[in-house]
Amino acid sequence: MNTLPETLRRLRNERSVTQEQVGEAILVSGSLIAAFEQGRLVPQSDTARRLDEFLGSGKRIQQLAAEAAEAREQARERRRLAQAAWFRPWTQLEESATTLRYYELGVIPGLLQTEDYARSVLDSGLRGAREIEEQLAVRMERQAVVLDREDPPVCVFMMDIGAVRSAHPTIAKAQLERLLAESERYRTFVHVVPDGVGMHPGRSVSFALASLDNGGLAGYVEDLFEGRVITDSPRVTGLDRAWHSINALALNVFQTRDLIRGMVRAL
Template structure:
């Protein structure tokens, strides 16, 4: 699939975000119940996209688009730092073989110096991230944007106060997330549970 065809396969409201994603120097991504899109394997992405009312052809288009987004971010000469905080429950949702491969991918990609994966343990209780997933991108020159997703579409947030609110939520999540090495250990334990 050509770059233009992949861009057309993206929902129109997602295109402005992916343009920023490709230019970002830092991406801070929180997901409570899913693995972040840039860290998903093809099988995991396909399973997530198939869980809704999407037709098989649409699922395949969106899966290809998601993989192209990953390549655009990670395969460039100077990839951004991706700091991801994931709820532990996201490590446990899904088909056993798909999840085992997905979690092994998290361990592998988490070994990159530019990818930091941390887990909010289930024992953390109520926390600020339960209100929804978000991403904050820092762009060249230091400007920052946020991205919020919902059932119908995503929304790019450019207002400095709103991005500041996302920063405060990020700090609150950082306070309850496990450090990188302990998070890796949690992921490895869950992989063992799938074996």
């Protein structure tokens, strides 16, 4: 039986139209059509309906999309169960948040890590090869769930310059190029806190904040042993204030890109 990506490619080729033309016809980007054809994403129901209408395929794409979405959800649940129990509440918030803000002191944020960089973070000498690969798959799936969905949240990634410099030289260039690419992504903003800004609340801790569609705000902090979601109003307010005080010291998105491009050229 033909898969959804195969069916989409075949129907598009039969009509002799490009991915960009399909996207324009159904009011999405050509890159999103490419993601469907590569199997990286599954069309939502309304998008699948518009694809069927444009490609004249009855309800075939809607049926395949529903089957693919169910299979993906089952696989996602298996991967979710492979996550540490204390981390699952935060990933659930990531999947439903309208805005996500991350501050990282020592490493590139997990949602922006290349596979090689993520593997180097996970390979601390305390995990076996199988566990590393399982956790790596979970992390890559998490990236796709948050960043690649049709209506992604606004994501603001702020990191200390030490985090940007953290990659081993053999993988640094690819990771820096990934940061540049992500900084150009729709609704994604990348900032670096440079050297010489003095003391600030982020000198001792990394944290994240999620704005929810009900107007709520939740935070997340992590230590050596586990992480925890923060919902207590005074503490969430404290994290929010800390975020703004650090953000005031960060380079803007254009300065950040210039800095990272310079680091890439130096490698």
